[in-house]
Amino acid sequence: xxxxxxxxxxxxxxxxxxxxxxxxxxxxxxxxxxxxxxxxxxxxxxxxxxxxxxxxxxxxxxxxxxxxxxxxxxxxxxxxxxxxxxxxxxxxxxxxxxxxxxxxxxxxxxxxxxxxxxxxxxxxxxxxxxxxxxxxxxxxxxxxxxxxxxxxxxxxxxxxxxxxxxxxxxxxxxxxxxxxxxxxxxxxx
Amino acid sequence: xxxxxxxxxxxxxxxxxxxxxxxxxxxxxxxxxxxxxxxxxxxxxxxxxxxxxxxxxxxxxxxxxxxxxxxxxxxxxxxxxxxxxxxxxxxxxxxxxxxxxxxxxxxxxxxxxxxxxxxxxxxxxxxxxxxxxxxxxxxxxxxxxxxxxxxxxxxxxxxxxxxxxxxxxxxxxxxxxxxxxxxxxxxxx
Numbered sequence: 001x002x003x004x005x006x007x008x009x010x011x012x013x014x015x016x017x018x019x020x021x022x023x024x025x026x027x028x029x030x031x032x033x034x035x036x037x038x039x040x041x042x043x044x045x046x047x048x049x050x051x052x053x054x055x056x057x058x059x060x061x062x063x064x065x066x067x068x069x070x071x072x073x074x075x076x077x078x079x080x081x082x083x084x085x086x087x088x089x090x091x092x093x094x095x096x097x098x099x100x101x102x103x104x105x106x107x108x109x110x111x112x113x114x115x116x117x118x119x120x121x122x123x124x125x126x127x128x129x130x131x132x133x134x135x136x137x138x139x140x141x142x143x144x145x146x147x148x149x150x151x152x153x154x155x156x157x158x159x160x161x162x163x164x165x166x167x168x169x170x171x172x173x174x175x176x177x178x179x180x181x182x183x184x185x186x187x188x189x
Numbered sequence: 190x191x192x193x194x195x196x197x198x199x200x201x202x203x204x205x206x207x208x209x210x211x212x213x214x215x216x217x218x219x220x221x222x223x224x225x226x227x228x229x230x231x232x233x234x235x236x237x238x239x240x241x242x243x244x245x246x247x248x249x250x251x252x253x254x255x256x257x258x259x260x261x262x263x264x265x266x267x268x269x270x271x272x273x274x275x276x277x278x279x280x281x282x283x284x285x286x287x288x289x290x291x292x293x294x295x296x297x298x299x300x301x302x303x304x305x306x307x308x309x310x311x312x313x314x315x316x317x318x319x320x321x322x323x324x325x326x327x328x329x330x331x332x333x334x335x336x337x338x339x340x341x342x343x344x345x346x347x348x349x350x351x352x353x354x355x356x357x358x359x360x361x362x363x364x365x366x367x368x369x370x371x372x373x374x375x376x377x378x
Contacts, residue, residue, distance in 0.1 A: 012311035013359050015330040019316055020219055021352060022333060025340045027216035028259045030209055070217045122201035127208050130342035134335060141204040142339075144211060146323060146331035151214045153319035163210060170202050 026127070033125045038116055046071055046079045051105065051113045054089060056165040059104040061097075068162045070155075077101075088112060117169060215316070222314045227305055235260055235268045240294060240302045243278060245354040248293040250286075257351045259344075266290075277301060306358060 034045045043051075049069040054060045060068075066076040080103050083089045088109035092102050105113070122128045134142050152160045223234045232240075238258040243249045249257075255265040269292050272278045277298035281291050294302070311317045323331050341349050 009309070009311060010359055011330070012314070012317055013306070013309050014356055015320065016222075016309070016311070016314055016317055017356060017359065018333065018352065019215075019320075020223060021355075022336050022340050023212065023216045023219045025259050025344055025348070026208075026336060027212045029343050030212045033205075034209060070214050117202070120198070120202050120205070122198060122205070125201070125205055126343060127339060128201055128205055130339045131204065131208075133342065134338055141200070142335035144207065144335060146333055147211050147215060147336060149323055150316060150319045150331075151211050153322065154218050154315060155214055159214070163207065166210075167203055167206060170199055170206065 029126050029130075033127055036124065037120060040119065041112060041116055043112075043116070044079070046075055047083055048113075048116065050076065050080055050083060050103070051088065051109055051116075052166055052169070053162070054103050054105050055110060055113055055169060056162065059102050061100040061102050063100065065103070067155075068159065083109065113169070218315050218319075222316055225313065226309060229308065230301060230305055232301075232305070233268070235264055236272055237302075237305065239265065239269055239272060239292070240277065240298055240305075241355055241358070242351070243292050243294050244299060244302055244358060245351065248291050250289040250291050252289065254292070256344075257348060272298065302358070 031045065034048070038045070038048045041048075046069070049071070050065055053065050053068050057064060057068075062073060062076050062080065065071070065080065066073045069076060080089065080091070084091055084103075087106055089103045089105050092104060094100070094102055131141055148160070220234065223237070227234070227237045230237075235258070238260070239254055242254050242257050246253060246257075251262060251265050251269065254260070254269065255262045258265060269278065269280070273280055273292075276295055278292045278294050281293060283289070283291055320330055337349070
């Protein structure tokens with residue numbers, strides 16, 4: 001592409017066009033992978049995201065779930081209600097904050113979330129498999145620094161900090177159950 | 190993150206988790222930007238994508254639209270029908286291929302697509318604005334090579350080649366109308 005010939009507005013449109021195609025294609029596969037992963041647990045991706053965020057934050061407000069889960073407040077509320085009906089979380093008000101509704105996982109909710117983590121099979125994940133050639137080249141999975149910088153700019157530092165929290169469950173799970181046969185089978189995969 | 194302590198299965202899950210959060214967040218903003226851009230033309234993003242792909246391929250089959258637009262075949266068909274109702278494209282069969290349905294933009298369809306291209310305002314695009322600090326750092330917009338490699342692996346070479354075709358309209362538009370006041374205003378933005 002001869003970028004010298006382009007106007008700044010066109011360069012912007014070409015870049016924007018690239019982001020549109022790539023992010024749509026990537027998200028559609030990520031979404032399908034995610035759906036396949038949690039289907040055996042009778043959860044959709046919004047419900048799974050709500051369980052995960054509630055766990056990570058040790059209870060979360062509906063607006064926090066909407067923000068960190070990148071979903072509408074009404075979506076966050078409606079699917080939280082469905083999870084409450086299944087006994088996976090409870091709604092409450094905080095003494096210090098009567099305006100917001102908080103959700104908290106029940107032991108059943110925590111247990112189901114843990115089961116989904118243990119059931120993750122990298123070899124069945126399309127994006128993971130498509131990333132393996134890069135992992136072989138670099139010796140590690142791509143850091144995705146450009147995309148991270150763009151998302152940080154769009155959603156703020158706190159959105160990125162949630163990674164650390166939501167990732168904890170994955171690392172803690174290893175410390176807790178090093179001999180787990182399911183984790184072992186993933187290890188060997 | 191202490192990667193040394195992690196099992197391969199966990200590293201896969203941590204990476205997958207990162208991709209989920211980033212691609213969901215990115216796509217939701219891209220989608221909103223796209224909707225805002227084409228709202229004045231009474232088009233949704235699927236309809237706009239269909240116009241664009243049909244133009245780029247000089248007529249396209251429904252399955253090509255579904256593939257390159259990353260949408261279900263039924264979505265591609267139903268929105269193409271709506272565009273036909275508005276006189277923006279026509280359905281036909283090819284002499285050499287009686288099985289597939291092809292769509293072809295009408296002059297009205299071509300003209301509307303061109304109008305949308307001219308109406309693109311980078312300064313109103315969230316992802317574009319969020320990418321500007323990277324553009325200042327690098328002297329150009331990020332190449333997104335990792336994501337491109339992953340998407341190429343997932344969707345094949347032909348999916349990536351469509352970039353060249355769909356990008357042509359943007360560059361050709363500049364050659365054709367260098368003094369266009371709308372393009373000039375984008376240039377100055």
